[in-house]
Amino acid sequence: MNMRSPHLIFATSFSDACHAAIPAAARIVDALGAKLTILHVYNPQEKTFREADGMLHSFFAEADNYPQCDRRMTSGPVFDGITDFCKHHRDALLFLPASDRIGMPRPFHRSLRMRIIRALPSSVWTLNERQRLGSSSGSMKHVAAWLTSPEEGLEHVQQAAAHAEAMDATLHLLHVVPDVNEGMLGSTMLSEAPLGVGYAEDWLKRIAGKLPQARDVKIHVAQGNRKRQLSKLLRHSQAELMMVSRESALQYDFFRAELNRTLEDCSTALICVAQETSSLWPSAAIGSLQPA
């Protein structure tokens, strides 16, 4: 059994959103006994090393009293700095809050967060403005995994199960069956996703039966508008954290990748799990979980 403590990398630009995310980071650090690394990538043309170092040590200052905390700083492009650092810590969980609201539409904006989620082989935990981690203290009692189709893999379900075991939490498997219409004919040729509630429940039950870690698994299936139904399922399950596969977290349009609109209104924190990611949580035993 692997009993190392998880490693959380908090990448910060010192924005208001990063400050607002500090309580969430503190909660995870406490709940999992995680090691915390606060990472800042600065542009040497905008500020000196001394200025950046002063800011880094003033951000999340309380973490200096945490049992395992260090602060790292690199210079250069932010994307490269974060991805290079994370590639050397592949078993770590990268924490990336959303950027500050600017109050203007940004049609050509390429989200750094989404670029990093897309490029990194490790898991990324993200938090939107609406997404908060429930109460301030105590362990999480409900963890969810959102399954969209068999093609996305089951790495995120395994991670969610291992996390639920580590936290002694209930694991909720969520799936939304889309409304059946003529437009679905094309998508059914590309996906093995179940098209009926009964089939979806059987699929999730088979997956739940193969999870060695999870003690308490609950299955939630709904049919209809994906965004609306997923929000309902999340509310019903009381999940405080949801794991999704990287493939279902990202949505591509002509110019860029952005967060799947289905997840925009979710009230829980999200962890995007890449298929090639290594285990994040202690005692995460990886078994074969291919759906039947």
Add this chain to the structure above:
Amino acid sequence: MMVRDQLSLKRLWPQASKRLLLLLAFDCTIAVLYSVYDMKFLALSGLPLAPLGSAITIFLAFRTNAAYGRWWEARQLWGSLVNTSRALARQFLTMLDHDSDDLEHIPLGRRLVLHQIAFVHALRCHLRRQNPFPELSGVLGVEETDRLRGYGNVPAAINLKMGRILKEAKQQGMLDSFRWISIDENLTALSNIQGACERIKNTPLPRQFDYLPRLLVNAFCWLVPFGLVGEMGLMTPVASVLISFTFIAADVVSREIEDPFENTIHDTPMTSLSRTIEMNLREQMELPHTLRDVQPVDGFVY
């Protein structure tokens, strides 16, 4: 808390943008309908904009004053927490007789000062709804911190613990009744500071103060183009948006400072103050530390 001289517009814009953009579109529509499509009935020159604006200003002034009152009281409470912490640490370190010099055990006075540091951190986390335990385990140790996990109100539990340690000291003959009373007064002062902070945190500004000014500002902003369009024609949106911005900005600013413990840029700088207290108290104990002062980040100190 903002410490730089200028308030950047980008801080204000996200809160005001939706209302202002909507008003701009509305103002443009009125100006075009009046000037291009000759809808002269849209000009309401008799509209009493000036008296209405003055009435709203009084409402906004009340609201801003009340919000600032809350913000300033919070800052004063944390100022008195700094003073009380220093005074308590001095009492802990100088008033206990026969305190242990044994290197194996932490002297009772130092144990109490560490609890005082923990109290300050716990109070900050309690007000910001943040988990205090990783931080407390760095100050008090894991065992002591685990004993606090069962409590909903951690700072109150630490205060109680300090009282119990003092009782122990009194029973061991390290403290007489006069000094006990003197220290206990300061422990009560800590409870009072915590209670006052909780009162600010848990009692919102009266809803009438919050709702009415917003409603009146909105109504006024929608009426402004009707009052101006007769004189200004197509230039109405420029003047109207400027006037609206003044009122909306006053509304937004007072709204932002009314909650000083919400982990925003307008917070009382509790992280910085608790760091100052910790550094001062560690120096009083002559304990070496590597802690640095918390500096403003991008003009804001948290």
